[in-house]
Amino acid sequence: MPDFSAFFESLGYQTLYVFLYALRILAPVLALIIVIKCFRSVKLGRRPAAPVMMLEEVTTHARFPVLYWENSIGRSRSCDITLPDATMSRDHAVLMRREEGWFIIDTNSKAGTFVNGTKLKPTVRARIHPGDTIAMGSSALSLRQTSDSDLKKSRFSLSEGKRAASPFGTFLLMIFVQVLMAIQCCFAPEDPEQVFTPLPLVLLGALLVIDIAFYLFSMKGLGRVSFEVETVALLFSGIGLFLLAGDSMDVAVTQLAAMFLGIIIFCILIWFMGDLERVTKWRLPLAMCAVGLLAVTLLIGTSINGSKNWIFIGPISIQPSELAKIVFIFAGAATLDKLQTTRNLTEFIVLTALCGGCLVLMKDLGSAAVFFVTFLIIAFMRSGSIRTIALACSAVVIGLFMFLKVKPYAAARFLGWRHVWEHINDNYGYQQSRTLTYAASGGFFGTGLGNGYLHNVAAGNSDLVFGMMTEELGLLLALVTATAIVLWVFYVRSDVTRSRSTFYSISACAAAGILLFQSLLNIFGPLDVIPLTGVTLPFISAGGSSMLSVWGMVAFIKASDERTYAVRKRKR
């Protein structure tokens, strides 16, 4: 191996120091540009909000725009298509678009729904064509294409729907940031005697192969038009990868492998969710698998850092609770007609209670909290009932209170909260005080990759990784990472009514909620803003299972974009 160290010594350490410092300023700025560009392109690239179809009242010729993929019809004001017809049920039926065409489902209405005079079986979908007459109560409706005159008098602007810029530019910029990270990593060799190590370049090579293969597969292979969601996920996976590599190359290699697996899971999940009938069929078995997996963990799992949430299979260790999160979303989300016909949440509450119970018994309070918040999001989006949420919250508060009464030692972990400086040398405040000290030491631009000390503290590169990132790469990059996570929520929210089904909207909201809440616990626990719980930071923390589950979450978010599946029709 050529003597790189001597070469850089001849250049002078001062020059090298300034160069690396400049990279630490450049990388977060570029990352922020990528995040903002990706976020904006979503709004630019989507179809016009103007409706394609209209429902026309046959006798009065009143027209109702069909705005969504799934539309509830009824006399209730909360329906997507509200008909002023006292003989209709509040939520009478659901009109929905699938790849094959338009369908209508009677959602247990009192008066029933008739298509061309034939009464529909409740909850069974029936295909309809433009011109068919749909009778509900005393109204008769007919589906027809939107005409220009409809658009002229409508309030829908045509400004949206400009063709999105190709995601290739942002993708290239993302690659560039990964290269910048790898260069920094080259100057952070594990051997303190060396100044330079070429090993991160090997890692970069493998990462770039994954990046490009993924891009080509999505854009050329599947013919998708957008790659923004994946670009942001790849960007932060890459940043996390080199942050870990600055500490340990072995950890980074495992992380890269997990990332590759995560992308495969991402692709499988997108395919799986393409057919909502298939999803419906597999929901119950998957939910049972999740509970089974957690129960098995409880029985044969291994304790690491006090939480019995690991299963060792040969050399591979997995955290089943991470994978259960994916299944949990499947079990919770549902299509609009299912939401209208199954009003009660009993099944979902039982599933949550089982999963939560297992996690509490594993002493994995962080994951239990994540499951609970996911439950709240899904439950609220399904039922809209604040009473359900209030009941669930009070049940958990009472449960927690009783749990702490029975097992007072569990309360001990909260002892250090907001008192970490009194506990700098014991378990109640050691990790938090180190995180605060080293995060503050880093300033906005960090002390340099591999030039930190927080990674020496237990769980430094997983539970405390936000502090490690702030210390080594600077607060600026850490804030950009946090911003990206918040923007997932805005992204999901902005697209929520455009999804091909409420299944996608709900699951994407749940996924974004999980990413955000998990980040909240991971970032602010060690920073002593909230009590410390051991959860991972999406994309950044070391942890294979976490990486898989995070890419699973990204799949839900990707699936909520209607364009993800739109292209398949075009190809046929």
Place this chain on the structure above:
Amino acid sequence: MKTTGIRSFILYILTAAFIGCMGFFLFELFSDGDQWAMQPYNQHLVAGGQLTWAGSISDRNGTMLVGSEDGVRSYNSDAGIRTATVHTVGDKNGYISTGVQLVYRPQLSGYNPIFGVTTMTGKTTGGNITLTIDSSLCETALNLLGDRKGAVILYDYTTGEILCKVSTPAFDPENIPEDIETNDQYKGAYLDRTISSSFTPGSTFKVVTAACAIEHLSDWDTRTYTCTGSTIINGEEITCMGQHGEIGLESALGNSCNIYFAELAADLGKDAMTETANEMGFNQAQKLDEIVVAASTYDVSEADENALAWSGIGQYTTLVTPYHMMRIMGAIANGGAPIEPHLVSSMSGSGLGNYTYDVTAGDRMMPEETAKVLQQLLRSDVENYYNSSMFPSSLEVCAKTGTAEVGEGKEDTGWVAGYCANPDTPYAFAVVVEEGGFGSASAAPIASQLLQQLAGG
């Protein structure tokens, strides 16, 4: 779908919580970040290489002892001052664990909320520290110690300021001797003997035994023992330098009669002796500002009567630091409760804000009556028993010398500890000379010279 869209606003509750937490964290970071970073365990500040860009350390007269110029740490230009203050200031490599430069490294290195502990070029600028010591007085003490190993520490017992603090063997931090690790002459050169070494106190400990008697025996002023030059306690002999006959406390302390104090300690018993020693700060962790001082030990829990008797004359396992002995003398001078000694006079411009020491009284070591009696006894020592040339009479020195046996075929350790009763020269001191022989001949002249320099200047 519309309803689902509206309900998804629930995510904004979570988002608001996240942004709220972030705002709270950033607020705390900007208001408390300096305190977070300035922790003794922060490896960025205390580990790794030498200090480069950091604040300066000066003595009480503004003489710069060490500072940074163009990223190079440089000491005072005078080799004598550098050598005399090396243990107080600290060496470049941080081998002297009690050096101010090491202990106060966070404050000297500095912190900035934008750049943390680093900057674009690796340069940082921290606070400056002013010490209470007088570097020229230290240089005098260093010269007086010469080639001998030992420690000199002196402070103003009315303000707590340490004026002189020297440990030998010392070395020039700018020209570290190449044989510092191998040459016996430099053995223990990285140890500050004033605060990190505890020595067998010998006869200076008789002050503690006397204090114990004053507090525990009603007949302490009339009590006598007979000294025939040796005595047998619990089957083993204890010897005295002289044959003092029937002797009382004042005369016994003046003549430093071993028999008197050995018998006295045996009569006082373990409990009383231990109680008095503990009151005076033995067996406790001590701190000088932020600097950890070695604990002095007095432990007779395993001692038989003979060993207890030996402990009463400062032998057996008894150990004391010069710093602690000085503090005891300061306490006696101050009526029983010492003014806490300080080394760092002030700090400015560091991340922790400015600091100036306060004059504070420490825990009382003895009742005021006891202190009064000891004041008279120690004054009587110098006036009536010691050679009149030992200390100039105008200083009204009250002191006790000591000559401690250390065994291992080594010459005795010479001690002197005391203070000036003259309010114009309110100094308490302790001087130790290893293998110096009689304290009156080895240690006392050093103390006397320093006091004269102080009185003259």
